Amino acid sequence: MSQDLEYIPLEDAKCLATDILLAAGLSEGHAEAIAKSVVSAQRDECFSHGLWRLLGCVATVSKGKVDPKAVPAIDASAPGIVKVDAKFGFSLLAFREGLPDLIGKANRFGIAAMAINHCYHFSALWPEIEEITEAGLVALAMTPSHSWVAPAGGKKPVFGTNPIAFGWPRPASNPFVFDFATSAAARGEIELHRRAGKPIPLGWAIDSDGNDTADATKAMEGAMLTFGGHKGSALSAMIELMAGPLIADMTSAESMAFDEGAGVAPCHGEIIIALDPKVFLGSGMEQNMRRAEDMFAAITSQGARLPSQRRYEARARNESRGIPVQTSLLEELKSTLASLA
């Protein structure tokens, strides 16, 4: 992909994304929710979760796996839980539909969980985390993927790349947000090294015999590793359990089997926990939010970065000059739209 960038207005990017998704057969709700997420990622220069993902959405629809017009069904009967059945549609509309109940329950009980089930998932978690922090809540989200990652001490894949994301609302600035895979590297990174014929760093993966490998082809045939050794592996297992069996949905291994080799966006669940600082803190709200700010200042004042700082800097840059899009990607998106029309 060429790295020549064009800058297009935010609204144009949204329209292009929405038009492609509608032309691919998605309902309006799905198209809007997905367009919002991928345009936000593109704006923040998270290109791996940006407009490029529209091509994957179109492919996932064309392979007949996803229901492009699925209407999510909400079950909010358990006091502290919102269950949203995405009915084998994409995840983002289900999130949008369930969010008001999640916020309402967190406001009322202090803590609440949302389980999104039976959804095709390809998006970053941080846009969802940001939306929850906008309601003044603390948020934690997890999701499995496909079983590409070996547990510590093992050599066969069990876990997905299993991202975990967290958000903390900040009164006077962008929220504190992180969102990372519990695999040592993204699968796409290894694939890029393979295509370029370049070695991968040791620690990313093992070959099919369980030996460390710098060979990207052998890594793709073997297993990826988690970040942080046995600690990362333990976290990845937690994510499988919390965003799988706990919410009656598939583990990464089951999701991979369900895909039947189609190679589309993985189908599985997602769990989101929201906590309301107002309920936890009452009249101590202001003092404790300041306490958190003191900690952030202790990090940034020594020149270290907060997790999303690069992303927020990109956002600030691009809000005036427009959304950066790779010229070749823009052409591909336009021709995709033309071919669908």
Place this chain on the structure above:
Amino acid sequence: MSQDLEYIPLEDAKCLATDILLAAGLSEGHAEAIAKSVVSAQRDECFSHGLWRLLGCVATVSKGKVDPKAVPAIDASAPGIVKVDAKFGFSLLAFREGLPDLIGKANRFGIAAMAINHCYHFSALWPEIEEITEAGLVALAMTPSHSWVAPAGGKKPVFGTNPIAFGWPRPASNPFVFDFATSAAARGEIELHRRAGKPIPLGWAIDSDGNDTADATKAMEGAMLTFGGHKGSALSAMIELMAGPLIADMTSAESMAFDEGAGVAPCHGEIIIALDPKVFLGSGMEQNMRRAEDMFAAITSQGARLPSQRRYEARARNESRGIPVQTSLLEELKSTLASLA
């Protein structure tokens, strides 16, 4: 400390621990709760959280920091939250007193949180996690400590060693439990290397100029590092926020300042989240618990270990032959008891 081990009956270990704690001035409730925790750790051969910690408890009491007879106060007025004010006593009695409310709220709402405030904390989190899984619940616990750990990209300490622990109940075997510090190594490990004049592995710490160091003395003067680079650092920040400002308690930096160089057990808060699979799963309980077992089997069948496997093996060994105690430690504990009597 000599590694010669003696094996003493579980009840004898409990009595010795309780007697020492009572002699040090702790109330019966505190003595029982602490004895249970340190004897469990000793039984499981987690010696760093075992009987050895009694010496630290006695020192913390003798320095006049902790209230040895503090009576925890419970505020369960928010529907999904149990707040337990430990009133500057040790944490374990507060946990024990709040646990029935935490379980009750999780049973009712599906998810609930317990905030323990103003507690002196020295114990492993896994014994608490195990108790929650015994009630059939999934559990997640976090706590700060003292600010010894630098954020990724920084060189000055901000975070504590900040442990995170998780548990998943298993119908037919010991629960799936992990409990690890988000620092790359335990502070005690670095201290042991310093005393032995041995270099520490790179990646554990930096010197006061922010450079990687293998020198344990320079590491103690500089800062420890988190495990897993920027990902571990992000998790450590999350733990500071969730187990600090969110529950109206001190961050690791504040806790260290509060200690005023006394070097006793750190005083801060702890957050525990409990989730009830029965509420999440309803009639799908059995099927989804089996799904989790399938994942555990995929890990163990390839020769990889589950996080607490070594601990459970030690427990099984020691249940019949008795609790292993280092001879020198046993002598020290007995003479401590004699000196307090």
